[in-house]
Amino acid sequence: MKLRGLYAITPDDAHSARFLVRVRAALEGADEGGWAALQYRNKLAEPGDRLVQARTLAALAQGKGVPFIVNDDTELARQVGADGVHLGRQDGSLAQARRRLPGKLIGASCHDSLAAARAAVAAGADYVAFGSVYASRTKPGVGRAPLALFREARVLGVPLVAIGGIDADNAPAVIRAGADAIAVIAALFDAPDIAARARALARLFDTAQAARP
Numbered sequence: 001m002k003l004r005g006l007y008a009i010t011p012d013d014a015h016s017a018r019f020l021v022r023v024r025a026a027l028e029g030a031d032e033g034g035w036a037a038l039q040y041r042n043k044l045a046e047p048g049d050r051l052v053q054a055r056t057l058a059a060l061a062q063g064k065g066v067p068f069i070v071n072d073d074t075e076l077a078r079q080v081g082a083d084g085v086h087l088g089r090q091d092g093s094l095a096q097a098r099r100r101l102p103g104k105l106i107g108a109s110c111h112d113s114l115a116a117a118r119a120a121v122a123a124g125a126d127y128v129a130f131g132s133v134y135a136s137r138t139k140p141g142v143g144r145a146p147l148a149l150f151r152e153a154r155v156l157g158v159p160l161v162a163i164g165g166i167d168a169d170n171a172p173a174v175i176r177a178g179a180d181a182i183a184v185i186a187a188l189f190d191a192p193d194i195a196a197r198a199r200a201l202a203r204l205f206d207t208a209q210a211a212r213p
Helices: 016-028 047-063 074-080 094-100 114-122 148-156 171-177 194-211
Strands: 005-009 035-040 068-071 084-087 105-109 127-130 160-163 181-184
Touching: 005 160, 005 194, 016 035, 016 047, 016 194, 035 047, 035 181, 047 068, 047 074, 068 074, 074 084, 074 094, 084 094, 094 105, 105 114, 114 127, 114 148, 127 148, 148 160, 148 171, 171 181, 171 194, 181 194
Parallel strands: 005 035, 005 181, 035 068, 068 084, 084 105, 105 127, 127 160, 160 181
Antiparallel strands: none
16 A cells, blocks of 8 residues: 655644634645645544534545545544544554445554554554654653654555654654654644645655655
């Protein structure tokens, strides 16, 4: 499976209309390609807004050729026709997600553990995510995943996603270390020009991957 480039994760925003405006702006930056996926994760959304937001973004992302992933909710992913689901280590069984979403992408958070990543791949994960790579405002208490972990994890044979404190300045080092995709929230959605930032982050892969040892 090919998963390469910018892996955008939606921001937490209780204001539904503003939330959708921000994510639409990011997807405007997908016209040049270079996106791995868009993940829907809005912990501040009202229950009644989640289905509307996810359905809207699924259509927008897929219309741009960007895989649409739902965080932690296999039923919501099924309802909106998402391309897959991403599960944290406490968010349920990978095998169960595979049964509920046959043929879809299943991602797994593995924090800083190669052993957890091996187990996730054995259980059916299509890709694994390591982090926090750097200090993260979204999850400040999570342990750090060293860059060396990405080199070691290449043996798993699945795409590797880096997450946590990644921005335009430090992303090249993460990509050179072996990450196939960089997951970002603040570095993208806090930008004054979200679409321009999305394009800039996506372009990093063209130069940084070429410089891998």
